Amino acid sequence: QITLKESGPTLVKPTQTLTLTCTFSGFSLTSISSSGVGVAWVRQSPKKALEWLAVMYWDDDRKYSPSLENRLTITKDTSRNQVVLTMTNMDLEDTATYYCVHRGTGAYEGVFDYWGHGILVTVSS
Amino acid sequence: DIVMTQSPDSLAVSLGERATMNCKSSQSILNSSNNKNHLAWYQQKPGQPPKLLIYWASTRESGVPDRFSGSGSGTDFTLTISSLQAEDVAVYYCQQYYTAHRTFGQGTRVGIK
Numbered sequence: 001q002i003t004l005k006e007s008g009p010t011l012v013k014p015t016q017t018l019t020l021t022c023t024f025s026g027f028s029l030t031s032i033s034s035s036g037v038g039v040a041w042v043r044q045s046p047k048k049a050l051e052w053l054a055v056m057y058w059d060d061d062r063k064y065s066p067s068l069e070n071r072l073t074i075t076k077d078t079s080r081n082q083v084v085l086t087m088t089n090m091d092l093e094d095t096a097t098y099y100c101v102h103r104g105t106g107a108y109e110g111v112f113d114y115w116g117h118g119i120l121v122t123v124s125s
Numbered sequence: 126d127i128v129m130t131q132s133p134d135s136l137a138v139s140l141g142e143r144a145t146m147n148c149k150s151s152q153s154i155l156n157s158s159n160n161k162n163h164l165a166w167y168q169q170k171p172g173q174p175p176k177l178l179i180y181w182a183s184t185r186e187s188g189v190p191d192r193f194s195g196s197g198s199g200t201d202f203t204l205t206i207s208s209l210q211a212e213d214v215a216v217y218y219c220q221q222y223y224t225a226h227r228t229f230g231q232g233t234r235v236g237i238k
Contacts, residue, residue, distance in 0.1 A: 040227070050175065050218055050229040063225040066126070099174055108180065110222040111165055115174035 002026035022100030038103035131230035148219035
């Protein structure tokens with residue numbers, strides 16, 4: 001069974017860097033058998049609905065939202081089954097619930113089929 | 126970016142009646158190599174993450190009631206709830222996964238009339 005769980009600070013100040021960790025189970029991001037698997041981050045704010053941020057693939061490839069690319073870094077720690085997202089220079093507009101999402105393979109190729117429960121991050125001074 | 130536009134923003138339907146919502150992409154999301162539309166529908170209830178309902182535009186996810194159906198191709202897609210139940214009150218989002226830069230529609234809120 002695939003599960004994902006987000007962790008990190010729930011309150012950050014403007015200009016600070018946010019670091020979120022996704023800890024997952026039920027799949028691997030390490031081996032050839034994981035071909036096509038990815039872990040993505042999606043956020044949701046009242047103003048912007050759902051917004052895709054970044055994805056980390058099993059083969060170390062990564063993609064970023066063009067509008068946020070200069071502020072985002074996504075990495076993986078395969079020994080801990082974790083994917084980490086950092087976002088620099090946080091602003092009030094970045095207040096949102098951040099979700100960690102599994103990118104499916106095979107019959108679910110490319111589909112966001114499993115979602116974490118999300119973590120609400122508030123940006124406030 | 127592929128822009129996804131949903132309509133209407135909200136709708137209210139009587140219990141047992143049909144609910145229909147639309148999603149339009151700014152360019153075709155039909156993959157000619159596999160003849161599949163890279164379109165998913167999600168249901169989101171308050172305080173919960175989005176839940177996958179439909180993928181490849183019309184394939185129902187395991188466990189999803191058969192009153193939910195998806196249709197369409199190219200740029201125009203529809204999600205239909207054939208007989209609305211109380212537990213279907215939620216916001217429904219479409220999403221394209223044709224490009225690495227995934228984009229979502231703004232959502233359609235479904236309520237009870």
